[in-house]
Amino acid sequence: MSLCETRRINVMTNDSQLSASKPGTAKKIVIKNFEKPKLPVEYLPKTWDKLQEAVVAIQTSKNISTPLEELYKAVENLCSHKAAAQLYDYLQSLCEKHVKYNVNQFINSDTDSLMFLKLLDNCWQAHCRQMIMIRSIFLFLDRTYVLQNAAILSIWDMGLEMFRNYIISNPQVQSRAVDGLLQLVEKERAGESVDRCLLKSLLRMLSDLQIYKEVFEGKFLQATEELYAAEGQRLMQDQEVPAYLSHVDKRLNEEWERLMHYLDQSTKRPLIQCVEKQLISEHLCNILQKGLDQLLDENRTTELSLMYNLLSKVKEGLPELCSYFNQYIKKRGKVIVTNPEKDKTMVQELLDFKDQLDVVVMQCFQKNEKFVNSLKEAFEYFINQRPNKPAELIAKFVDSKLRAGNKEATEEELERLLDKIMVLFRFIHGKDVFEAFYKKDLAKRLLVGKSASVDAEKSMLSKLKQECGAGFTSKLEGMFKDMELSKELMLAFKQYLNNTMPHGKIDMSVNILTMGYWPTYQTWEVNLPQEMVEYQDVFKKFYLGKHSGRKLQWQPNLGHCLLKANFTSGQKELLVSLFQTLVLLMFNDADEVSFEDIKQSTTIEDNELRRTLQSLACGKARVILKTPKGRDVNNGDKFVFNSEFKNQLFRIKINQIQMKETQEEQTNTQERVFQDRQYQIDAAIVRIMKTRKSLTHNLLLTELYDQLKFPVKPTDLKKRIESLIERDYLERDKDNTNQYHYVA
Ligand SMILES: *[C@@H]1O[C@H](CO)[C@@H](O)[C@H](O)[C@H]1NC(C)=O
Ligand SMILES: *[C@@H]1O[C@H](CO)[C@@H](O)[C@H](O)[C@H]1NC(C)=O
Ligand SMILES: *[C@@H]1O[C@H](CO)[C@@H](O)[C@H](O)[C@H]1NC(C)=O
Ligand SMILES: *[C@@H]1O[C@H](CO)[C@@H](O)[C@H](O)[C@H]1NC(C)=O
Numbered sequence: 001m002s003l004c005e006t007r008r009i010n011v012m013t014n015d016s017q018l019s020a021s022k023p024g025t026a027k028k029i030v031i032k033n034f035e036k037p038k039l040p041v042e043y044l045p046k047t048w049d050k051l052q053e054a055v056v057a058i059q060t061s062k063n064i065s066t067p068l069e070e071l072y073k074a075v076e077n078l079c080s081h082k083a084a085a086q087l088y089d090y091l092q093s094l095c096e097k098h099v100k101y102n103v104n105q106f107i108n109s110d111t112d113s114l115m116f117l118k119l120l121d122n123c124w125q126a127h128c129r130q131m132i133m134i135r136s137i138f139l140f141l142d143r144t145y146v147l148q149n150a151a152i153l154s155i156w157d158m159g160l161e162m163f164r165n166y167i168i169s170n171p172q173v174q175s176r177a178v179d180g181l182l183q184l185v186e187k188e189r190a191g192e193s194v195d196r197c198l199l200k201s202l203l204r205m206l207s208d209l210q211i212y213k214e215v216f217e218g219k220f221l222q223a224t225e226e227l228y229a230a231e232g233q234r235l236m237q238d239q240e241v242p243a244y245l246s247h248v249d250k251r252l253n254e255e256w257e258r259l260m261h262y263l264d265q266s267t268k269r270p271l272i273q274c275v276e277k278q279l280i281s282e283h284l285c286n287i288l289q290k291g292l293d294q295l296l297d298e299n300r301t302t303e304l305s306l307m308y309n310l311l312s313k314v315k316e317g318l319p320e321l322c323s324y325f326n327q328y329i330k331k332r333g334k335v336i337v338t339n340p341e342k343d344k345t346m347v348q349e350l351l352d353f354k355d356q357l358d359v360v361v362m363q364c365f366q367k368n369e370k371f372v373n374s375l376k377e378a379f380e381y382f383i384n385q386r387p388n389k390p391a392e393l394i395a396k397f398v399d400s401k402l403r404a405g406n407k408e409a410t411e412e413e414l415e416r417l418l419d420k421i422m423v424l425f426r427f428i429h430g431k432d433v434f435e436a437f438y439k440k441d442l443a444k445r446l447l448v449g450k451s452a453s454v455d456a457e458k459s460m461l462s463k464l465k466q467e468c469g470a471g472f473t474s475k476l477e478g479m480f481k482d483m484e485l486s487k488e489l490m491l492a493f494k495q496y497l498n499n500t501m502p503h504g505k506i507d508m509s510v511n512i513l514t515m516g517y518w519p520t521y522q523t524w525e526v527n528l529p530q531e532m533v534e535y536q537d538v539f540k541k542f543y544l545g546k547h548s549g550r551k552l553q554w555q556p557n558l559g560h561c562l563l564k565a566n567f568t569s570g571q572k573e574l575l576v577s578l579f580q581t582l583v584l585l586m587f588n589d590a591d592e593v594s595f596e597d598i599k600q601s602t603t604i605e606d607n608e609l610r611r612t613l614q615s616l617a618c619g620k621a622r623v624i625l626k627t628p629k630g631r632d633v634n635n636g637d638k639f640v641f642n643s644e645f646k647n648q649l650f651r652i653k654i655n656q657i658q659m660k661e662t663q664e665e666q667t668n669t670q671e672r673v674f675q676d677r678q679y680q681i682d683a684a685i686v687r688i689m690k691t692r693k694s695l696t697h698n699l700l701l702t703e704l705y706d707q708l709k710f711p712v713k714p715t716d717l718k719k720r721i722e723s724l725i726e727r728d729y730l731e732r733d734k735d736n737t738n739q740y741h742y743v744a
Contacts, residue, residue: 006539044083047074047092051137057089058133059098059127068137080452084145091138092158099127099162106173112609113180114195119200120177123167124205131159166208178204178215182223189227189254207264220263228278236283241291242303248279248310254476281314289322294330299356308442318368321653325365326374329357333382337390347392347397351420382426387711388670391433394424396661399441402457404450414456422463430710431468436673438464438663439476440519446483447511447558478517486511488545496542501534508535513555520672526556526578527603529585557608564653565623568643573651574623579604579612580654587624587641595637611662613639621647621654677710681720685710686729689742697738699719 030369054064054071064071102123111119133156135142146152153161168174181202188194206212228251233472235244259268271410280287281570287307295304308364310318336342336349357375365371383390398421401414428434445451461480465473490509498505528536540552559578564571582602586593610633617626617639623643626633684707688700697701697718704717721740724730733739 006638030292042417044078047078048087050074052090053085054092054137055094055134058130068134070136071376072139075138079140079144084141087141088145088152091141091155095131095134095159095162096166099166102127103167103173105169106167106170106176110174113176113183116176117184117198117202119179120167120173121205124163125201127159127163131156160209164211168206168209168211168215174215178219181216181299182219185220185258186223186227188258196261203262203264208360211266213266217264217267217270220267221274224271224274225278226273229282232279232282236286241287241307242295242300243284243288244302245306245310247290247308251275251279252310278314278318280310284311284314284316286634287311288320292321292324292325293328296325296332296357296360299360301364303362304360308365321365322368322370322374325371326378329375329378330382333379337382338386340389343389343393346393347421347424349426350383350390351417354420354423376427379424380429382422384711388433388673390424391428391430392437392666392670394428395434395441396420397421398438398460399445402452402460403445404452411453411455414453415459418456418460418463422467425464426467429524431472432676432710433670435472435675436477436519436669439479440661440669442476442479443519446479450559454585475517478514482513482517483511493539493542495508500538504535506531506535508532508539510543511543514551519669521557523553523555524557524605524608525603527601528556528581528582567645569646572647572649574653575653576616577612580616583609583612583616584623592638592640594639594728595633595635598639609633613637615654619653619654620684621645623654670700677712678711678720681708681712681717682724685720685724689730689740693743694733694739694741696736697740700740 037109044251050066051071052073054066056062057064063454075087078084105119105123106116109116109119111120113566138155142155146154147574168177181199183567184194184199206216210277220376225244231251235247239247252272252275255271259265259271286599291307294300295307308318311321312499333350333353336346336353342349361367361371361375398418401417401421424435425431442457445457451457457480461473461476464476489512490497493510497508536554544550553677556578560580561576561578563574563576563581563584565574565584574580574584579602582604583598586598586601590597595613596615598604599606602609604612613624613626613633614631616622617624618631623642624639627640681704684704685700688703688707689695700721704712721730725740728743730740731743733741
């Protein structure tokens with residue numbers, strides 16, 4: 001890069017130094033004419049000869065023989081004696097003659113283009129230098145005569161006009177000059193280094209002569225447009241989008257440099273707009289179609305930032321980017337959500353996907369609010385493309401994190417994770433599915449004592465409350481309350497036991513669960529050993545003594561026990577479910593029992609019993625042995641106590657069946673949600689019709705969609721309406737089948 005000095009011209013003359021710069025226009029001032037003595041007749045021609053000699057000396061780069069002071073005085077004298085107009089005319093014709101003569105060197109010259117430009121520049125520089133010196137001699141003329149006559153050009157402007165009229169307006173000179181300048185720019189754009197000072201000087205000349213716009217800018221912009229139109233087409237085909245973008249960036253920077261170094265500032269807007277149009281606007285869709293998905297897939301934040309910056313320069317750039325961004329999220333998100341084979345990893349993938357896009361929006365898209373909102377909209381859209389399942393999986397994901405033994409190291413990490421999950425949760429339509437599964441898992445965590453942290457549980461609860469209101473969490477809070485009350489109750493019960501059964505062999509804890517707060521559990525009737533039944537009775541008496549009139553319903557399927565077992569290798573403690581306990585206790589009295597014996601004795605439901613036996617005889621810790629061997633438990637199978645059982649641990653947890661969700665449980669939970677939704681739809685229909693009395697089908701549907709907080713199809717609503725008509729809550733209008741009336 002070459003720097004141009006601003007040329008200050010210092011001219012040494014015989015007796016004084018003139019530090020001259022190009023003069024501007026001065027204010028008009030009025031000079032009063034004083035009476036002067038008359039001059040001798042020969043004074044004028046003599047004086048004019050001296051002045052002419054000086055001007056010619058300046059024009060031919062010779063020394064001026066008369067002292068400048070004297071020349072200056074002479075001009076002043078002539079002006080004072082009304083010879084100003086004449087003097088001005090003389091001077092003008094002198095300059096005209098010189099400039100006219102000067103053009104000859106350019107006509108029919110066979111110099112190459114660059115030499116031609118240099119020649120022209122020299123001529124221009126000399127002209128300026130000369131006019132400055134001339135003006136300094138004729139300063140008085142400029143300050144009096146010129147100022148008093150609006151129609152007269154200042155000496156400097158007169159010089160410019162001469163140059164414009166006789167040199168640059170010459171068609172041959174002009175076209176060679178402009179073509180030469182354009183060629184230089186073209187060369188520079190092609191990567192060659194060119195003489196920027198020459199460009200700058202000549203373009204300044206055109207500006208000073210006020211013909212920059214007229215003779216240069218139009219052609220320059222046209223050349224620019226043609227170059228970049230072709231280049232854009234070609235590179236868009238040949239290059240990958242990231243390479244293309246960095247090329248566009250480079251091109252724009254180069255043009256800014258051109259503006260800084262030699263182009264006139266008035267060219268800034270049209271030039272930059274032209275480049276942006278040809279390289280960006282014209283290829284907007286192509287850039288986005290070809291490039292955006294890949295950049296997002298590969299998390300190439302640098303290129304994404306560049307894309308945002310470049311597209312922000314053109315009119316439709318950001319709206320289009322935002323729209324493609326939105327489509328990308330929906331496309332990729334849908335794949336994560338709708339493929340059942342990816343259910344196991346869905347929530348983690350959603351969290352990762354959201355994290356990545358957040359970084360993109362924050363870092364690359366400058367936190368642009370339109371993009372922030374578009375990101376939300378896209379998530380909400382795709383996550384609900386598959387009804388219910390994401391809500392269920394989010395609930396289960398939370399469970400896995402809130403359960404003891406999860407991998408999140410610190411409370412803060414867990415807290416941050418829960419916050420992120422809440423963001424996903426917010427997008428879900430049909431939060432009732434989430435609630436049902438969340439509640440089921442929470443119940444297990446509380447009852448089996450497997451919660452990682454009470455603080456985390458409470459924190460999650462308060463987040464849900466904040467998000468969905470107190471109504472959403474009141475039952476969940478009730479569950480926590482039950483657990484706390486039960487704890488207090490147990491203290492009192494222990495004391496009570498100490499008095500009533502001081503020699504009891506069992507240590508029993510009971511949790512009192514308020515119906516309605518907790519998930520609905522199937523009630524099982526099983527045969528408990530006499531010892532346990534006794535304890536149940538004692539507890540019942542104790543509890544009803546405190547709360548008479550309440551009804552206690554035992555839930556044996558939620559119970560778990562700690563058993564002591566003697567093996568050949570020594571004593572162990574087995575942490576098992578109540579059902580497993582009932583099975584194991586049978587081996588206290590018998591060496592070998594059959595499936596049928598166990599079933600009859602315990603009365604555990606068939607499938608449940610098979611599962612229970614499987615966990616004891618076919619799992620990792622086989623404390624009983626099955627004949628014949630095999631994974632499945634069949635009728636006629638026989639079981640014996642495995643006295644040779646070995647394990648490194650003293651306390652062994654045998655496959656906590658309760659923590660694992662069975663398919664049946666999953667289906668039940670889902671069905672309960674759907675059942676509940678039907679009630680809610682029915683209730684909403686009746687509520688609306690009761691106030692409105694009569695509504696068309698479509699209006700009723702509109703109001704229903706306003707009220708219902710879960711996704712539902714019009715055909716399902718239609719079914720509920722039919723059902724209510726059958727049950728005489730509504731009736732169809734006799735003349736218009738699309739109109740319903742409320743039946744009081
Ligand atoms: C012009 O003046 C300079 C210094 O005043 C002198 O050195 C030089 O010889 C002169 N040139 C001519 C051609 O008289
Ligand atoms: C994407 O890149 C950004 C910064 O370049 C980084 O902070 C972030 O972790 C990356 N995300 C993924 C998913 O790689
Ligand atoms: C049980 O009763 C005995 C004697 O009455 C007493 O020493 C013991 O502290 C009591 N235990 C509890 C848990 O109350
Ligand atoms: C089990 O073993 C312990 C200690 O080894 C012993 O005290 C206890 O009596 C044994 N119980 C039975 C039922 O054999």
